[in-house]
Amino acid sequence: MAVLGLSPELWVLFVGFGFMVGVFFGFFGMGGSFLVTPTLLILGYPASVAIGSSMAFVFGTAVIATLKHNDIGQVDYKLGGLMFAGIVLGIEAGKMLVFGLEALGRAELVVGIAYILLLAAIGLVFTRNALRQTNEDDATGESDSDPNDIPELAKTIKSYDIPPMVTLTDGSRASMWVISGVGGGVGVVSGFLGVGGGFIRMPAIYYLIGVPLAAAVGTSLFGALMSGAVGAFSYGLSGVIDVGVVTALLVGSAFGARIGSASTAYVDEEDVTIYFGIMLLLASVAVAFGELATWLEAPILDRVSFVLLIGSAAFVTVTILYYGTKAVREGRDAPAVG
Amino acid sequence: MIEFAALPTAVQAALVVGLVLLEAIGLYLGYGALEQRIAPPVLNAIRNA
Numbered sequence: 519m520a521v522l523g524l525s526p527e528l529w530v531l532f533v534g535f536g537f538m539v540g541v542f543f544g545f546f547g548m549g550g551s552f553l554v555t556p557t558l559l560i561l562g563y564p565a566s567v568a569i570g571s572s573m574a575f576v577f578g579t580a581v582i583a584t585l586k587h588n589d590i591g592q593v594d595y596k597l598g599g600l601m602f603a604g605i606v607l608g609i610e611a612g613k614m615l616v617f618g619l620e621a622l623g624r625a626e627l628v629v630g631i632a633y634i635l636l637l638a639a640i641g642l643v644f645t646r647n648a649l650r651q652t653n654e655d656d657a658t659g660e661s662d663s664d665p666n667d668i669p670e671l672a673k674t675i676k677s678y679d680i681p682p683m684v685t686l687t688d689g690s691r692a693s694m695w696v697i698s699g700v701g702g703g704v705g706v707v708s709g710f711l712g713v714g715g716g717f718i719r720m721p722a723i724y725y726l727i728g729v730p731l732a733a734a735v736g737t738s739l740f741g742a743l744m745s746g747a748v749g750a751f752s753y754g755l756s757g758v759i760d761v762g763v764v765t766a767l768l769v770g771s772a773f774g775a776r777i778g779s780a781s782t783a784y785v786d787e788e789d790v791t792i793y794f795g796i797m798l799l800l801a802s803v804a805v806a807f808g809e810l811a812t813w814l815e816a817p818i819l820d821r822v823s824f825v826l827l828i829g830s831a832a833f834v835t836v837t838i839l840y841y842g843t844k845a846v847r848e849g850r851d852a853p854a855v856g
Numbered sequence: 857m858i859e860f861a862a863l864p865t866a867v868q869a870a871l872v873v874g875l876v877l878l879e880a881i882g883l884y885l886g887y888g889a890l891e892q893r894i895a896p897p898v899l900n901a902i903r904n905a
Binding site: 581756843 | 865866868869870872873875876877879880881883884887888891895899902903905
C-alpha cells in the first residue's frame with residue numbers, strides 16, 4: 519500500500535536515510551542536503567525531481583534549525599532579509615541551468631559530475647582538517663581570540679564605501695553589492711545542486727560581509743531557510759517536488775537532528791570528523807559509480823554506488839551513536855545546552 | 857473536494873511550501889515534547905546498562 523506515493527520499503531529507506539542526514543546536520547551543523555540529491559539521482563529520480571525535492575527538504579530542515587538557533591538569539595534577520603533578492607535571482611538562474619541541461623538530456627550527467635567534485639572537495643577539507651587537528655592537538659593552547667572579531671579580508675572589504683551602504687544589526691556597515699553578491703552566488707549553487715549552501719554561505723558571510731562567527735552561523739541557517747523556501751516554490755511551480763520523499767526524509771531528519779545535536783554535548787567532534795570526511799569522499803566515489811553505471815549500462819555499479827553511499831553514512835551515524843553511548847555510560851556529564 | 861492538480865501552479869507550489877513548513881514546525885514541536893519526556897529515562901537506562 520503506497521502512502522504519499524511511496525511503498526513501505528521506500529518509507530523505511532527514506533526515514534532511515536533522513537535520520538542519518540539529521541544526525542550529521544545536528545552534530546556537524548552541515549552535511550544534510552548535499553547527500554540527498556546524489557542519493558535520489560542514484561535511485562533513478564530525474565535531476566529536476568531530485569533537486570526540487572532536496573530544496574524542499576532543505577527548507578524543512580532549515581526551519582527546524584532556525585527555530586533552534588532563534589532560542590539563543592544569534593540570527594541577523596536584517597542581513598538575511600537583505601540577501602533575499604540575490605537568493606531569488608541566484609536560485610532562478612540555477613534552476614534555469616538545470617532545466618536547460620535537462621532539455622539537452624545532460625542534467626543528470628552534469629549535476630552528477632558537479633557532485634563528484636563538490637563531495638570530494640568538502641571530504642578532502644574535512645579529512646585534512648581532522649588529520650591536522652590530531653597532529654596539532656597537544657601543541658596548541660586555549661584560544662584567546664575575541665568572538666566578535668572579524669577577519670582581515672572582511673575589514674578590507676568594509677573599508678571600501680560602495681553605495682548603497684546599509685547598517686547591520688550589530689551596528690557595522692556593509693555594501694548592498696557585497697550582500698547581494700553573496701546571496702546571489704550561493705543562490706546559484708543552491709538552485710543548481712539542490713543544497714542549502716551553508717558550507718559556502720557561512721564562510722562568505724564571515725569573510726566577505728564581516729559578521730562575527732556565531733551570528734554568521736545562525737544567519738547562514740536563516741539564509742538556507744530562505745533558499746529552501748524560494749527553491750521549493752520555484753521547483754514547485756514546475757511540479758517536480760516529490761512530497762512523499764520530502765515528508766519521509768523530514769520525519770527521519772527532525773529526529774536525527776535532535777540525537778546529533780544532543781551528541782555534541784558528549785562526543786568530541788575531533789573523534790568523528792575524520793570519518794565524516796572519509797564518508798564524503800566515499801559519497802563522491804559512489805556518485806562516480808552511479809554515473810559509470812549509466813554510461814556503461816551496468817546496473818551492478820548502481821547497486822555498488824547505493825551500498826557505498828548508504829553504508830558509509832550508516833557507519834558514521836553508528837560511530838557518533840557509539841561514542842555518545844560510551845560517554846554517557848562512563849558518566850561524562852553533558853554541559854548545559856540551550 | 858478540490859482537485860490539487862486543478863489548482864493554478866503557483867497555488868500548488870505555495871501549498872507544497874506551506875505543507876513542508878507545517879510538517880517542519882510539527883516535527884520540531886512533537887520531537888521536542890518527546891525529547892523532554894523520554895530523554896532522561898533513556899539516558900538513565902544507558903548509564904545503568
